[in-house]
Amino acid sequence: MKRILHIVGGMDRAGAETMLMNLYRKLDKSEYQFDFVYFKNSKCDYDDEIMKLGGRIFRISNSNPISRTIKLSRLIKKEKPFHAVHAHMLFSNAFHVLAAFFAKIKMRVSHSHNTSDVNSKTSFGRLYQNASKKIISKFSTHFIACGEAAGEFLFPYNDKVEYLLNAIDxxxxxxxxxxxxxxxxxxxxxxxxxxxxxxxxxxxxxxxxxxxxxxxxxxxxxxxxxxxxxxxxxxxxxxxxxxxxxxxxxxxxxxxxxxxxxxxxxxxxxxxxxxxxxxxxxxxxxxxxxxxxxxxxxxxxxxxxxxxxxxxxxxxxxxxxxxxxxxxxxxxxxxxxxxxxxxxxxxxxxxxxxxxxxxxxxxxx
Missing domain, CATH: 3.40.50.2000 (Glycogen Phosphorylase B;)
Known part of the structure; x- marks a missing residue:
């Protein structure tokens, strides 16, 4: 069985999280299993269902992005084997694919679920976004977007983007x-x-x-x-x-x-x-x-x-x-x-x- 570690922040009932649960429910559990990393300690809406489906939930509460990256990398090494690390947190994906790279994970997936971001309004925010896009481009092995606009927003340096539409039952x-x-x-x-x-x-x-x-x-x-x-x-x-x-x-x-x-x-x-x-x-x-x-x-x-x-x-x-x-x-x-x-x-x-x-x-x- 191949275990996939999803970096989500938390699994409450929201758009990307609901999409992910839709996929998880229908996944062939004899071949694949999902685990999740949260950056919050409180219980989330989908926790009970995730555990019922056989998934594990890991929590990292540190808010500093550098400390968080180090802790994530250590967690990935400790909890091996993960077949892939799949990040869903827009520009923060840069830190997460870096953590997976340092943990020697061969498949590092960056997933874009959005077409804009509030940080675009400040010069520092734009600098952070541009740096993140380049890190994501260099250290991710696979790029997934919910649509063309979302792909162009996060992956301007990549032309091999897979489009995984927000499908439902x-x-x-x-x-x-x-x-x-x-x-x-x-x-x-x-x-x-x-x-x-x-x-x-x-x-x-x-x-x-x-x-x-x-x-x-x-x-x-x-x-x-x-x-x-x-x-x-x-x-x-x-x-x-x-x-x-x-x-x-x-x-x-x-x-x-x-x-x-x-x-x-x-x-x-x-x-x-x-x-x-x-x-x-x-x-x-x-x-x-x-x-x-x-x-x-x-x-x-x-x-x-x-x-x-x-x-x-x-x-x-x-x-x-x-x-x-x-x-x-x-x-x-x-x-x-x-x-x-x-x-x-x-x-x-x-x-x-x-x-x-x-x-x-x-x-x-």
């Missing part, structure tokens, strides 16, 4: 819409004519939840009958709760926390909103299209996410809320796409998890 999502169409309306005890909008993702600055709250206040002022369900948790949750109170829209915004029933939540959603400042290739946008849920998203997100099902519409963050309102109302008038069509198109485009697992196994060799 397409059948699970595509066949769920009819059975659970009123899932959220039943949970919130809503009338049939209430519009259910969801935002799914970690409550962190990049996801721009504050935009969503302000948009909700605008829709309430305009007299729309709706609820926005915010699914996820994170460091900005208390700030958002205060903003909801300040705007006096508690009846319109529901905080659901971290949920494991995303297929049912999407089935009960009329429109998904994603006003992110930047994203790589969000897994939840693959899931929403598989579920037949139309989405209104920021045009800062790569157009690659549109599967051609006419289920994704873009708007600019600096557009007036009236533009977002018009687009939202137009989306609600769209004809639903059949589950057969969704399944066929997503599978043909490579978003079926079974195909991705085979591709990853071939990369590992």
């Amino acid at each position: 397409v059948e699970e999502f595509s066949n769920n819409r009819i059975a659970n169409r009123n899932f959220l309306k039943d949970e919130f005890n809503l009338d049939d004519d209430t519009i259910v909008i969801t935002q799914i993702g970690r409550i962190s600055p990049v996801k721009n939840h504050e935009f969503t709250i302000n948009f909700a206040a605008y829709l309430a002022q305009k007299g729309h009958k709706f609820v926005i369900a915010i699914v996820g948790s994170g460091p900005l949750k208390n700030k958002l709760l205060e903003l909801v109170d300040e705007k006096n829209i508690n009846n319109y915004v529901k905080f659901l926390g971290v949920r494991s029933d995303i297929p049912n939540i999407l089935a009960g959603t009329d429109v998904m909103i994603m006003p992110s400042f930047h994203e790589g290739f969000p897994v939840v946008l693959v899931e929403s299209q598989a579920a037949g849920v139309p989405s209104l998203i920021s045009n800062n997100i790569s157009s690659e996410v549109d599967m051609g099902l006419k289920l994704v519409d873009f708007a600019a963050l600096d557009d007036d809320f009236s533009i977002w309102e018009i687009k939202l109302m137009d989306i609600l008038k769209q004809k639903e796409v059949s589950s057969v069509q969704r399944l066929e198109i997503l599978s043909n485009k490579g978003f079926n998890i079974k195909k991705s697992v085979k591709k990853l196994e071939n990369i590992y060799g």
